[in-house]
Amino acid sequence: xxxxAGIAVLVSMALALARALLGPTLYDxxxxxxxxxxxxxxxxxxxxxxVGRGDYLDIxxxxxxxxxxxxxxxLRYHEVSGVSESKPGPxx
Amino acid sequence: MxxxxxxxxxxxxxxxxxxxxGGIGLHRMPDFYTRLHAAGVTDTLCSALFxxxxxxxxGPTLASVKLALIFMxxxxxxxxxxxxxxxxxxxxxxxxxxxxxxGSTPPSTP
Numbered sequence: 001x002x003x004x005a006g007i008a009v010l011v012s013m014a015l016a017l018a019r020a021l022l023g024p025t026l027y028d029x030x031x032x033x034x035x036x037x038x039x040x041x042x043x044x045x046x047x048x049x050x051v052g053r054g055d056y057l058d059i060x061x062x063x064x065x066x067x068x069x070x071x072x073x074x075l076r077y078h079e080v081s082g083v084s085e086s087k088p089g090p091x092x
Numbered sequence: 093m094x095x096x097x098x099x100x101x102x103x104x105x106x107x108x109x110x111x112x113x114g115g116i117g118l119h120r121m122p123d124f125y126t127r128l129h130a131a132g133v134t135d136t137l138c139s140a141l142f143x144x145x146x147x148x149x150x151g152p153t154l155a156s157v158k159l160a161l162i163f164m165x166x167x168x169x170x171x172x173x174x175x176x177x178x179x180x181x182x183x184x185x186x187x188x189x190x191x192x193x194x195g196s197t198p199p200s201t202p
Contacts, residue, residue: 001100001101001104002149004105004108005104005107005145008108008109008111009111011111012112012115012138016118019119022119025124025181027177027186028124028127031118031124031127031128032118034174035115038135041166042107042142042143045143045162049146054153054155057162061161061165064162064165065165068173071177072176075173075177079183
């Protein structure tokens with residue numbers, strides 16, 4: 001049962017990656033990466049159940065924390081430097 | 093399989109199903125904001141069901157407490173990040189797509 005759930009999580013991760021590659025706007029990509037991160041948290045928790053070691057869940061918790069911080073930092077950066085995706089250089 | 097095993101299997105199955113539905117929703121929806129809705133809603137509920145199923149699988153141990161912490165954290169941050177994402181997109185000038193204003197074709201069909 002755990003393996004089947006794992007495969008389903010992998011399928012949704014693949015779909016999120018496809019959207020990240022296809023996504024026309026920048027925000028589609030950020031959304032896809034955010035969803036991918038959340039699914040990774042679930043996948044790590046699943047691996048913890050499969051292997052039977054409860055202490056993998058610390059990694060899952062940490063991943064959830066970092067994923068959230070990463071998305072917020074990315075949004076902060078793009079909010080400051082405006083909407084043009086290809087504009088290099090530091091934000092004003 | 094014990095009753096608990098069946099319940100855990102049910103929760104895991106529905107959580108996994110919701111995850112795949114969220115992934116499909118990412119591709120079916122025409123516009124960013126509808127995609128945000130599709131991904132955000134199923135994301136939160138999928139992790140809730142999933143972690144609930146795993147907690148039953150682990151039984152009343154420390155691991156279930158950790159799973160509850162992960163669940164609580166995801167419950168707070170997933171909607172927050174979706175809101176921040178929509179807010180940034182809207183401030184950057186990305187307007188939701190309406191069928192009437194720009195004809196019937198969605199702006200971003202892959």
